[in-house]
Amino acid sequence: MSEKKINYPKFSATIGCYKNDNPEDFEKAFLSIYNQTVKPNEIIITVDGPIPKELDKKVTRFEREFQAVILRSAQNNGQGMAHALAVDHAKYEYIAIMDADDISVPDRFEKQLKVAMEHPEYDVIGGQIEEFIDNPKNVVGKREVPLEDHMVKRYLRRRCPFNHMTILLHSHMVKKAGNYQDWHYNEDYFLYCRMLLQGAVFCNIPDTLVYVRVGKEMYKRRGGWKYFKSEAKLQKWMLNHKIISFPMYLENVFIRLCVQALMPNWLRGFMFQKLFRSKGNK
Template structure:
């Protein structure tokens, strides 16, 4: 099931992930495979099953249940992403916790690189990285979402956009708890947490490399738009304004930009804008 790792300085850390009924079982299987085939293995994988799931997903889980490092937490009903994340962290045994989504693929040395960052700087609270976006296959890369790397840049970026790719992060659990942990917030549980960690004095870092391959497509752009998504982000901007993280000029600018992108633009146009201006373009090589 997993690669044998020869590393005498192995640091104990957990991986926390969630799965629910609408996740693709094949993608879920790939996601799990990318965790157990790392150059540095976790000592614990905590999987929250967020409500009833079909047999196809259950079959994937059954291949791992009984493995000592694999811990399955089953919820009677779907609690939502933020609550499921919080419950997963409640069951993690280690101070360092890496997050993982059920349909993405971690690069094989992701955890090794993140652990090294914590070892080099004990003040860091969270380490994330870039993501490589693909359609259907990792051979069909369509873009890279780059995020700022050092603490000052990340905290400045946070005032305009979410500064971390959530599926890439590894953090100190005690620092997350100090900030209040995950709380339910429509499609923005992670951004809300990073803001509160900023308020609590956490130190941030992103690696310059891509740490996770992420599936994208029309469904992703749909999730990034609509009146409910806009209201969620508008509330976050109001929260930052009320807590003096941003000033009124930034607030107005952020609200107007989100209104246009998330409400006024159709999905196809929103997707075009994201790919043109919010992602690093990938040059496609022609056939010889």
């Protein structure tokens, strides 16, 4: 007998690009969400401000050949605003997020949609990531996040509980929480905090869903006074909204001060790879 066809929920997938994205990496990222075992019913590309000619050629090609929906901003507004634009224009209730230089595993959406069908109460469905340098076969680490709702919410009080490039969102809850908003390098974490206050239900699945490109620049982006001030400001917001206690606020800010503001990039990179990540299989 032939296998019964599964009627998966229709969903949108969104991927953004901006001037500093590598055109070849962007193409690999786009094709990894197009060539899925369960294809998106809609792919949205957000173009955040002016982009170089070679990158724009890729965007135009994907619009022509794959019917991608292109949403362009006249100026660079940041990743959070690009995601907000996609949420506002998406046709479907479920929206999958993807980054411009990472690679989704071929059955990522199939796995997430099966969970969504079994548990329609979940508002965010994320998963694990494996980090690589140059080639996905060169895995240097894995960021593991908690699985069940209560564990995700407990983890959220300390750190961001999702790998944002893996998530599948219920758009009605995202909009109920005020959609993505601008918050330097923390737009996703801020959204999850606001969704928490609205009663959202969270989960991560144990499988690796995305291979994430890493390097020295990533550790630079996760450090410096501007990054620390953004994180400290978010911790204060969480304190004011009773997500964390005052002692936890002090502890969280102190750790971030040491790691993000005072620590040199090379040591921060070592800490992330050796202490904050599990070792990948090379």
